[in-house]
Amino acid sequence: xxxxxxxxxxxxxxxxxxxxxxxxxxxxxxxxxxxxxxxxxxxxxxxxxxxxxxxxxxxxxxxxxxxxxxxxxxxxxxxxxxxxxxxxxxxxxxxxxxxxxxxxxxxxxxxxxxxxxxxxxxxxxxxxxxxxxxxxxxxxxxxxxxxxxxxxxxxxxxxxxxxxxxxxxxxxxxxxxxxxxxxxxxxxxxxxxxxxxxxxxxxxxxxxxxxxxxxxxxxxxxxxxxxxxxxxxxxxxxxxxxxxxxxxxx
Numbered sequence: 001x002x003x004x005x006x007x008x009x010x011x012x013x014x015x016x017x018x019x020x021x022x023x024x025x026x027x028x029x030x031x032x033x034x035x036x037x038x039x040x041x042x043x044x045x046x047x048x049x050x051x052x053x054x055x056x057x058x059x060x061x062x063x064x065x066x067x068x069x070x071x072x073x074x075x076x077x078x079x080x081x082x083x084x085x086x087x088x089x090x091x092x093x094x095x096x097x098x099x100x101x102x103x104x105x106x107x108x109x110x111x112x113x114x115x116x117x118x119x120x121x122x123x124x125x126x127x128x129x130x131x132x133x134x135x136x137x138x139x140x141x142x143x144x145x146x147x148x149x150x151x152x153x154x155x156x157x158x159x160x161x162x163x164x165x166x167x168x169x170x171x172x173x174x175x176x177x178x179x180x181x182x183x184x185x186x187x188x189x190x191x192x193x194x195x196x197x198x199x200x201x202x203x204x205x206x207x208x209x210x211x212x213x214x215x216x217x218x219x220x221x222x223x224x225x226x227x228x229x230x231x232x233x234x235x236x237x238x239x240x241x242x243x244x245x246x247x248x249x250x
Contacts, residue, residue, distance in 0.1 A: 001227060002234045003214065003249040005242045009202035013046025016236040020047075020128055020198040021054035024062065027127035027195075033061040033098065037129035037186070037194060038089060039140075040066065040081040042170045044132060047200045047236075048089050051130075059093045063124050065117075067131065067140040067191070069103035071110070071156065071182040079172035103154070103184050110156065114184065118153040121190065129194035133201045136162040137209040137222035141185035146223035153190040157183050169205075188223050197233040199224075204240035211244040 006012040027034035038048070069081045076083065082102040090100055101120050107113035131139060138146070143160045164179040173179045191197070201210055213224035214235065227233045242249065 001214070001230070003237065003242075004234070005237045005239065005249055007239060009046050009238050012200060012202050012236045012238045013048075014050045016047045016130075016198050016200045016234070017050035017054060019234050019236075020051060020130060020196075021057060023128045023196045023198070024057055028058055028061060033063070034127045035063045035065070035124040037065045037067060037126055037131070037191070038085055039130045039132050039200070040068075040084045041132055043200055043202055043206070044130070045088075046202070047130065047198075052089065052092055059097050060095045062097050063099040063101070064090065064097055065101045065121055065124075065126070065186075066103060068157075068183050068185040069105040070180040071105045071184060073105055073180055075106070079167065105184050110184070114152070114154045114156070121153050121186075126194040128196045128198060129191055130198045130200065131191060131227075132199065133206060133209050133213055133224040134163060135166045135205055135209055136160060137212050137224050138163060139188055139191055139223040139226065141183040142188050142223040144221040144223065146188050146220040146226075148188055148220050148223075148226065150187050150189060152187055155185055155187050157185045159183055166205075188226050192226060192230055195232060197227060197230050199227060199233060199235040201235065201241050202238045204243065206241045207244045210237060210241050211246075215245060215247060 024034050073080055104113050141157045143163050167179050168176050212222045218225045
């Protein structure tokens with residue numbers, strides 16, 4: 001795993017976006033198109049803004065997927081990840097992308113929605129996945145104990161208390177009781193199928209999770225620890241999120 005530590009989250013975002021953009025351009029050059037996973041949450045603000053500024057990317061040949069969405073949360077809710085991606089990224093592209101596959105957490109037939117997403121992502125193997133790490137070490141919404149074995153691409157996850165408190169702490173919901181108890185999440189195995197993973201993790205509140213994910217054992221109690229086994233994973237940290245690491249990184 002390549003690890004880069006930046007001075008702050010703005011420098012982190014630029015560094016992550018630069019490498020991610022290089023990987024996207026390489027995929028387009030090799031085969032004429034690219035398939036990309038986008039992450040959401042407060043940790044991705046700077047990276048997504050920087051990615052939009054990258055030059056010489058033909059966005060019209062890119063299909064976008066995203067990691068997760070709350071079950072039962074309407075798309076017009078401030079915490080909706082579909083809303084987040086549309087407002088912060090998709091709608092700001094200079095041209096429409098080839099496709100965008102949002103996770104519909106309010107689908108009347110949720111198993112059918114998961115099947116639709118699984119079909120789409122199976123038919124479009126991922127070139128670059130932008131991800132982050134949660135305060136409890138989750139990858140996407142794969143809270144502990146994460147299912148490392150399932151072959152399913154998307155799962156319905158019951159969110160643990162620490163995860164829900166993180167969402168409250170980031171300001172997405174007015175009270176803890178307003179935070180949904182379930183979410184649709186891309187599985188860990190599906191995340192790991194991406195040819196390249198760009199992992200952006202700023203802020204001091206993530207330091208403990210970063211240490212466990214990067215320097216601890218690979219365990220389903222810290223889903224992001226699985227990233228240690230990926231052959232082309234790039235992790236971008238700031239001084240705060242890297243503050244508990246014991247190994248030397250550049």
